[in-house]
Amino acid sequence: MLDIAEELDRWVEQGRDFAVATVVATGGSAPRRPGAALAVDAEGTAIGSVSGGCVEGAVYELCRQALQDGECVLERFGYSDDDAFAVGLTCGGIIDILITPVRAGDRVRPVVAAGLRAAAAGRTAALARIVTGPADLVGRALLIHDGDHGHHGDPHGGEPHAGDRHAGGRYEGGFGSHPELDRTVAAEARAFLDAGRTGTLExxxxxxxxxxxxxxxxxxxxxxxxxxxxxxIDFAAALVRVGKFLGHHVTVCDARPVFATRARFPEADEIVVAWPHEYLERTRVDARTVLCVLTHDAKFDVPLLQRALRLPVAYVGAMGSRRTHLERNARLREVGVSELELARLRSPIGLDLGARTPEETALSIAAEIVADRRGGSGVPLTGAHTPIHHDTAPARAGRIGSVA
Incomplete structure (x- = not known):
């Protein structure tokens, strides 16, 4: 539900009761990923989507019912061969959807409200909700805050509270009289949060x-x-626009102040005038960061890539002709870059789209970044036998304390 946090946060501030349907798990060619949500308020207003249109009507009615009876519901939708007009996913996929009422006085409302407030404000947090289990626990929620902030406290059930920092950071809410379960879920949710992932935990x-x-x-x-x-460069201006479209926080860095200007890159979040390798040494990156080197100038590229290829980032790509690529690789070997490190470099940058213009080139770079993140092949879907939807991260984090 955090994908529609801004709208739901406004609903909470306005005191509206609502029910939210959240995709919990998917199979086959399901159109939406876990976490996608549709919410319906007491007046019948709906926002969000769980299926791109296939089962929205049925889910809408389940939300209206949940608002009336206050019960959480887990519903599975899939394609029906027996009845082509039955409610189902015509794409052939399967989705499990959790419908949760969030009304004034409901135990889950303060925790959900805090999660929506954090997400709407762009803060780091994870919302954990029980999907299957004892009836009194289904739908109960726990909110894990960024472990770098907050304070210590003893976990307990009921109203929002601060939890044990060592068990997964500060958290609010919980699962009633099960403080050990609170700590277990908080610790495991922290792993999801560190990876920026949404999924289910068994x-x-x-x-x-x-x-x-x-x-x-x-x-x-x-x-x-x-x-x-x-x-x-001009290719960078197009890439900035595509990067913003894909939801990135985009920084442009160049050592030349005459080129690195707000007038040339009005859509960039940051413009930095510095030697690229020096900036990379001092800025913060993580496992989701993508680095696009468009300078194709050895005095910039070599020290920059020498550093970049040793960082735990998601993607490193460098622009240049095939000749430039071979010469650059030779220089990188001379300064001690290993073959294993060189294998991480996407060069020449981008997928083969036959691109010529800055916009087309930006599209080819973005396509490679998405394919790399999702595990896509980059081949045309027409005639291919590969899955339409890829994801390199597993849908489930595994099992804890399972009994054989």
């Missing part, structure tokens, strides 16, 4: 400490991933 009967196995949906809210574009 906890076996022994690990749950509540006498039954559980499935927990963890939704992560993290700042946008960074894209750092080195080289303030």
């Amino acid at each position: 906890i076996g009967e022994q690990g749950s400490r509540c006498g039954a196995p559980l499935t927990v949906l963890v939704e992560s809210s993290v700042p946008p991933p960074r894209m750092i574009v080195f080289g303030a």
